């Protein structure tokens with residue numbers, strides 16, 4: 001996804017974690033680390049590929065990280081085209097079948113980790129990464145082997161490859177459906193064992209039978225489409241699927257109980273979540289039509305395997321075809337695997353040559369994008385902001401971060417920031433304005449200068465909550481063209497003291513407002529004073545009594561100190577009354593220059609701010 005550079009600020013990159021922890025917690029006594037620079041990865045995709053993969057030593061990974069090229073650890077077999085893509089961008093360490101301990105040892109030396117379903121990326125793994133791991137790429141759909149909460153807390157983006165193996169999984173479900181109905185696996189084993197058992201392996205037909213698709217997402221709907229072609233009647237259960245999408249392929253969405261009690265075949269296609277774990281238990285099997293046949297290409301954990309065994313033994317379930325198991329691989333003596341009415345495959349749903357090439361490319365692109373700072377469209381633990389929203393809001397993204405960065409520097413030492421109000425003025429219907437990325441940027445601007453936290457779109461809300469920061473969003477609906485997404489963004493800090501009284505609104509909040517003008521962010525309001533200054537470089541705000549000569553005096557102090565003034569703007573309440581001068585400057589002035597500005601007669605207060 002090609003995004004404007006500024007969005008990279010918000011996204012996980014292989015940056016060194018920031019400095020020491022902030023002992024002051026949420027208190028804002030010592031704004032520090034005010035400048036933006038963090039190492040940004042800009043390695044070129046066109047760089048020459050590295051040699052054939054071989055397990056690399058920990059020392060080699062550390063050396064390459066030091067050289068600035070990211071390191072990607074791949075712990076399960078990935079299609080060669082995806083590996084080549086990764087190698088063109090990063091040092092790739094292919095280390096398969098690592099123990100949990102070996103994984104923990106390696107993970108602090110890598111910027112990204114690519115896994116399939118066989119690697120458990122636990123909280124301990126994120127802790128062992130000590131902040132370096134920025135991206136976990138799941139080369140496939142299911143992310144139940146990745147601790148998403150721990151990833152989010154660590155500010156680590158998790159991306160998956162949600163589409164490339166859909167058809168493969170659906171085809172495998174159909175293959176199992178047909179094989180089960182006609183006893184293909186059992187008959188094959190029997191014949192190879194020298195038997196000729198034609199009457200034993202009489203099957204059942206599919207045409208006219210009712211198939212209940214449980215989980216009508218990507219795989220489920222493809223299964224439904226294909227099973228329709230086999231002449232089956234399809235019903236589906238999915239509490240979150242749009243009725244229209246089901247109707248469009250001639251499928252009725254029904255209740256859970258109706259689905260399980262009226263069908264001849266059930267195919268499972270829901271994710272494993274706390275609410276689907278062991279959803280198919282004794283109680284559920286008891287409600288099924290006697291002689292039902294079950295296919296599971298989703299996740300073993302959605303079925304209570306002991307209950308399934310009982311249902312097979314008592315004839316409630318005539319047959320089962322299983323590609324997935326609670327424990328993978330299942331124990332060698334698993335009664336379920338050995339059951340004569342059960343057909344099994346070792347988690348092969350995604351395993352076609354084509355799907356693996358697709359998945360590998362999909363995940364390599366997502367991981368590289370995330371390492372470069374682009375917002376991965378397949379991020380699973382980040383607020384999903386569609387690409388068109390991102391590109392439309394890209395200038396406002398910079399503005400939001402700068403306003404956050406600016407407002408926090410106006411807080412007086414000793415005041416703790418607790419409540420942040422972000423007010424968006426727009427002529428656009430609030431439903432058409434997705435502000436999640438802007439909220440995250442304001443949060444980043446406020447928190448990063450005052451803490452050791454690394455804030456990105458993945459963890460912004462979490463970090464804010466952890467620091468006791470409440471972010472309130474408000475919209476002001478304007479008349480005008482909804483073509484322009486936003487007129488202005490205001491950021492208010494309530495219940496805090498300001499080191500610059502001129503920044504206080506009538507309500508006593510520290511308030512700044514900005515707009516995007518000609519594509520660049522401008523500061524347009526400080527407290528109750530309108531100004532207009534480009535938000536670039538550094539800024540001096542002076543409050544003075546409006547009278548001739550003050551601007552000249554401050555300007556000449558800066559000139560004498562070799563500080564280049566890029567913009568200047570004065571806002572005043574009325575001629576001869578209070579005024580605010582906003583001066584954009586390229587360099588950081590010497591302390592002496594700042595003292596001279598403070599000593600200038602009629603300058604009542606001033607503040608120097610780094611953007």
Ligand SMILES: NC(=O)c1ccc[n+]([C@@H]2O[C@H](COP(=O)([O-])OP(=O)(O)OC[C@H]3O[C@@H](n4cnc5c(N)ncnc54)[C@H](O)[C@@H]3O)[C@@H](O)[C@H]2O)c1
Pocket residue numbers: 141142143162165166169214215216217218219220237238239240241269270271272275276297298299323324347348349350351
């Ligand atoms: N065996 C394999 O190799 C293989 C390959 C691909 C996918 N999968 C698995 O298949 C499953 C589906 O994948 P997908 O790509 O279609 O995912 P998806 O997210 O597109 O679809 C899942 C659907 O399940 C629905 N759902 C959630 N909770 C439900 C519930 N309680 N009851 C019914 N439906 C519910 C969701 O609304 C969604 O529509 C996942 O578990 C995935 O891990 C397995």
Ligand SMILES: O=C(O)[C@H](O)COP(=O)(O)O
Pocket residue numbers: 116117118139140141142143165347349350351
């Ligand atoms: O969730 C998935 O994508 C499938 O279960 C495939 O898993 P795999 O990548 O380990 O084959």
